[in-house]
Amino acid sequence: MVTIRDLMNDPQLFGETFAGDTWNAWRALLSGFYGLPLTDKEADTFKQLTGRDSLPDAPHDELWLVVGRRGGKTNISALLAIYEALFNNHKEKLAPGEIATVMLIAADRKQARSAFRYISGLLNGNPMLKSLIIREDKESIELSNRCAIEVGTASFRSVRGYSVPCIIADEIAFWRSEDSANPDFEVLNALRPAMATLNGKLIALSSPYSRRGALWEHYKRYFAQDDKEILVAQAPSRTMNPALSEKLIEKAMQRDPSAAKAEYLAQFRTDIETFISRESIENCTVPNRLELPPINGVNYSAFTDPSGGSKDAWTLAITHRENETVVLDAVRSVKPPFSPDAVVKDFAELLHLYRIKSVTGDRYGGEFPRELFRNSGIEYLISDRPRSDLYRDTLPLINSCRVELLDLPDIINQFTTLERKTSRGGRDSIDHAPGAHDDLVNSIAGAIINTKKSRGYDLAALNEW
Template sequence: MSAAADLARALDPVAVFRQGVLGPNGQPAEADEWQETVMRSGAPRQLILCNRQAGKSTTVGAKAVAGMLYDPGLYLIVAPTLRQSKLLFDKVAGVYKRLPDVSRIETSNKTELFLENGSQLVALPGDDDATIRGYSGPKAIYIDEASRVSDEVYAALRPMLATSGGQLIALTTPYGRRGWFYEAWEFQKDWTRTTITARDCPRITTEFLEEERTTMGEWRFRQEYLCEFVDTDEQFFSSDLIDAMVDNTLEAWA
């Protein structure tokens, strides 16, 4: 690769996507507009709310590879289970291995990828906050299926970024009106938000969505494809009913 081509890739993470991501036909894929925006964003705190199969994992995978190449350091992947973390890890590793003229891989296994330039990619389980402690100063933390990652695990991750200035990027479909992701999305400032529904995805047809709505039921369809925070079938009382029972004008007794 020429110096000019390498500089172009360093300046634009979308170039990594074009070189390392393949479409269903085996040809280089073109990113959607929202994917380009996410890959180019330097916002320190990002929430990505997407329907299933929109391409959020591929987007974050290319973004992570760009970071590992041109901003060497520690990159962490966390999901509700190690199996899920490894799925995103495989996306990142796959993009990296398809790129020409990159740093040599020194270590590669199912959960770790170490590069000659000093970058490290590590997949971690998110089912126990005690097992992920000990890492510090990551360049980025990627939380996959973030709406299903517990508040305790999320609380254990944030201090890792205390001195590094690294990014925290959470990607997910909704999972009810509960948990840290819902609270962050609805109420907290200092987050950059991206929403993509199935209706925004050119690869999903109207006919398929109508079939899914009929097959899976209304609330699941609205959650999985329209990215709505709806009550799950596990809740005995609806969130609207619970909210109606609370009077926020009353003062709490000491």
């Protein structure tokens, strides 16, 4: 039987790539994960990486790796995908015609393609293993042993319907999705039943980010614990890749210590925290309310977040006030590609329907959005607050349930992925997480604050409103 150590050391397999001393830490960690005997030096390395006092005597089911950038995670992901697909026999547990699919899930398409190139390169670079490939395309490789390797992105909808002997979750701390505020948990929940019949393994590798999500939860619960099923390891980039330039890390530390500690020292960030809880947003959401029609005698406010049509959506939100509550009546979100002129014309029709003569937005695009709205009979006013301040001023209203929100998934997801970041100077800023969006909730927060201001209240009295 070929072990992971054999795969890394044997010159007929991948010894030319992974047998060098720079891979010693990875070799010790993976050998321990699969329950292989360790040398004294490897045992010390294993204990250092996992925080454990004892050595494993059997394979684990799950491996969670908190490793700094450029530490070799993508290379190891490819190696593990090949090992699980080619050197573990799953045929006896497969039904006739069924294929075991090793899945490497990445944060986005670009990262998935990068990981797939490593897998394809390793297989096609070895004549013996190349002969086992039956079919290969841009995202999958089918092998002659009734196994396949597929790469994909983090979506709980796209990963169902497989028989999975191994899931490799690449950079799981940075999974973002418009479908869910918690895509890491959702994707893993969707995949775990697919692993059941094949006793599959879960391997999650990532640089750390904020103290939330599946990576943080597993680190907090299992690191330095002698659990027989789940193994958690943590290591700086240079521990796993001694060839990485130390000067590169030193310069990163000088530029932004908090970011560099996460990126290269594998420490979870303490300067970033969730801005608003999912529970608070759900408490303000009116079930099954998707939009409210205009009512005579009601004064409405509107806020828009313009976009040039290449990346972010162009959004619009309309609100009004009922006693001490701000009610969200309607939202629009047009994702690119689109014609800005056509979007503004559609938005203007909706604004006229609610008898709104002016809309507020930021300074994006200079005169460009103002002219478009002006041509449609709507005055474009410049917001006197940046989006970070709009979020900050909206928070107490949401926490005290003085806002009624529409029951739309994008609203919940975008609000709950907002983050509060504290700079070195002690100043807080609020923005979306990396890879996430806040274009819709920016318009909603702006409309909420506009509605509050329109009745003569100032922000200093926010908590008394």
